[in-house]
Amino acid sequence: MINANSIKKTLHYYFFNVGIIMNADETLLVFQKLAVDSQQSLDMDRHKILVGDAPNGKYFRTYNQREACDATGLSHRQIIKIIDELGIDSVDGRKFCIDINDIEKIRDYCSNYARNARGSEDKAIVIAVSNLKGGTGKTTVTTTFSTGLCSETDKKYKVLVIDLDPQGTASMYLKPNLSNDDFTVGDLLIGNYELDEKETFEDLAITSCYPTNTPDLFVMPIRPSDRNYEVLSKKRQNDAESKGEEFVVYQDLKNIIDSVSHAFDVIFLDTPPNFGALTISAHFVANSIIVPVLPSQNDRDSTSKYFDFLTEAYKVIQLLGHNGYESVNVLPTAVDIHSNAQTSIASKVRVASANNCFSVDFLESEAIKNCAEKQNTIFDQSASEYDATKQSLKNIQNSTRTLIYALEAQILQIWKKDRK
Ligand SMILES: Nc1ncnc2c1ncn2[C@@H]1O[C@H](COP(=O)(O)OP(=O)(O)OP(=O)(O)O)[C@@H](O)[C@H]1O
Ligand SMILES: [Mg+2]
Known part of the structure; x- marks a missing residue:
């Protein structure tokens, strides 16, 4: 079975005992090694990403108070009042922190009109x-x-x-x-x-x-x-x-x-x-x-x-x-x-x-x-x-x-x- 270790060993043998001129089999091994290595490196990166709370394994975006005000068009006082009314937990440790789902709730709550722009007859x-x-x-x-x-x-x-x-x-x-x-x-x-x-x-x-x-x-x-x-x-x-x-x-x-x-x-x-x-x-x-x-x-x-x-x-x-x-x-x-x-x-x-x-x-x-x-x-x-x-x-x-x-x-x- 081909795995990263067996490929590495064979390549090591060829480079140090045979020289770097490669025949077709050795060339194939190089390509296989490149494929295995790059897939391993991608998998490692992906594991680091996939620890979040969102359905796709990533994190939901978070906002501090200034960013939440910018995103919703509200003042500092207004946003605190609305967060209170909506029962949103805005404290992470001692800092203000809400996520993008909360921002959407606030936008819905503050909107005087339906936020959906598309009418029932409009095509996608x-x-x-x-x-x-x-x-x-x-x-x-x-x-x-x-x-x-x-x-x-x-x-x-x-x-x-x-x-x-x-x-x-x-x-x-x-x-x-x-x-x-x-x-x-x-x-x-x-x-x-x-x-x-x-x-x-x-x-x-x-x-x-x-x-x-x-x-x-x-x-x-x-x-x-x-x-x-x-x-x-x-x-x-x-x-x-x-x-x-x-x-x-x-x-x-x-x-x-x-x-x-x-x-x-x-x-x-x-x-x-x-x-x-x-x-x-x-x-x-x-x-x-x-x-x-x-x-x-x-x-x-x-x-x-x-x-x-x-x-x-x-x-x-x-x-x-x-x-x-x-x-x-x-x-x-x-x-x-x-x-x-x-x-x-x-x-x-x-x-x-x-x-x-x-x-x-x-x-x-x-x-x-x-x-x-x-x-x-x-x-x-x-x-x-x-x-x-x-x-x-x-x-x-x-x-x-x-x-x-x-x-x-x-x-x-x-x-x-x-x-x-
Ligand atoms: N505005 C930008 N500023 C800096 N880097 C950018 C910007 N837009 C794209 N790139 C970088 O350029 C590279 C190619 O971009 P992207 O993958 O989106 O192109 P593509 O047309 O989809 O490529 P392909 O044809 O292979 O599908 C990526 O590394 C991307 O991060
Ligand atoms: Mg592309």
């Missing part, structure tokens, strides 16, 4: 976060925007993230305690389930949306083996074509969206950096897209090619009956405001994408990277809980909050327009 907003280029910030935008929409706005949004990238990065952020027994989007797409008596596919789809450490934010996770869906989809297409039958590539994902969209106001789709059944399906089922673009010349070039692809792909999607996107947002991402080259490229991207950009960019921040190491977004923790420079977290939270409000304004606009 399905946003594909997409760019075929890897590493442009798709997952960071998906997780940060979905968390921010739930934690930073006065209104209440029920939000679902469907992770369509088998790399599973968004799932690691939102459901690090994913177990083998949990259902994934791949199980639903592939048909890897048996329904109980009286259970419908809709029931199963809803139970496959797991709660996170942010109230009202849910995730339908993915695991690496769900990559098989791409192969299965190709096979289904070939089978259908050989029988002269029609094949609808997006139907499996559409079934999932149709089953869950009554329960969520906004659904984010995190997409993989390649073109396959999952990506094309995401583009079909979405009614809005966000395209994160890095402010480098190479990334501009590849994003421009992605728009060529999108133009061609959309012609097909249109023929399949798509009704058009409500909004297309090109979003310069990880923009370093101290770099002239980056701000200049970001502004060229915005000029070229006039009317299809948010009013602000998603700025580069060390705090985003620090939080990412613990599989957190910048809205998963308050500055009082943050180990590194607190001001850097506050700064990026403030600038990103402006983006969240811009997204919220678009969502409200879409619902308002559809009601006319």
Whole structure:
């Protein structure tokens, strides 16, 4: 059996007795060692994260008194009075400390109107976060925007993230305690389930949306083996074509969206950096897209090619009956405001994408990277809980909050327009 120790021993023998020229078997051993080591290191990190009180194994965000006042718009005196009226326990040791669930209770209590923004007739907003280029910030935008929409706005949004990238990065952020027994989007797409008596596919789809450490934010996770869906989809297409039958590539994902969209106001789709059944399906089922673009010349070039692809792909999607996107947002991402080259490229991207950009960019921040190491977004923790420079977290939270409000304004606009 291969384990880390046997691989280590064999490698040690080869390096010190045979020299470092490797044959194919030795090369394979190196790769196996890399795989075992990196998985062990990931598992160790995950164990450190999975000690929290939230359903996904993380901690609920906590707030000190100043942060609680900022989050609710109340003064120090008002918040103490309301906490008393609601019977919330606000003392941790000798310090004021409440968590995000308490913040939600206070927001509900203080609201003079229903906090739900979506009317019964309004359709769910399905946003594909997409760019075929890897590493442009798709997952960071998906997780940060979905968390921010739930934690930073006065209104209440029920939000679902469907992770369509088998790399599973968004799932690691939102459901690090994913177990083998949990259902994934791949199980639903592939048909890897048996329904109980009286259970419908809709029931199963809803139970496959797991709660996170942010109230009202849910995730339908993915695991690496769900990559098989791409192969299965190709096979289904070939089978259908050989029988002269029609094949609808997006139907499996559409079934999932149709089953869950009554329960969520906004659904984010995190997409993989390649073109396959999952990506094309995401583009079909979405009614809005966000395209994160890095402010480098190479990334501009590849994003421009992605728009060529999108133009061609959309012609097909249109023929399949798509009704058009409500909004297309090109979003310069990880923009370093101290770099002239980056701000200049970001502004060229915005000029070229006039009317299809948010009013602000998603700025580069060390705090985003620090939080990412613990599989957190910048809205998963308050500055009082943050180990590194607190001001850097506050700064990026403030600038990103402006983006969240811009997204919220678009969502409200879409619902308002559809009601006319
Ligand atoms: N605004 C930002 N500031 C600093 N770092 C960022 C920012 N946005 C993203 N990053 C970092 O850039 C890297 C790539 O981001 P991310 O994983 O979100 O990209 P992606 O497009 O989802 O990648 P892939 O194509 O592999 O799915 C990550 O290490 C992330 O922490
Ligand atoms: Mg990603």
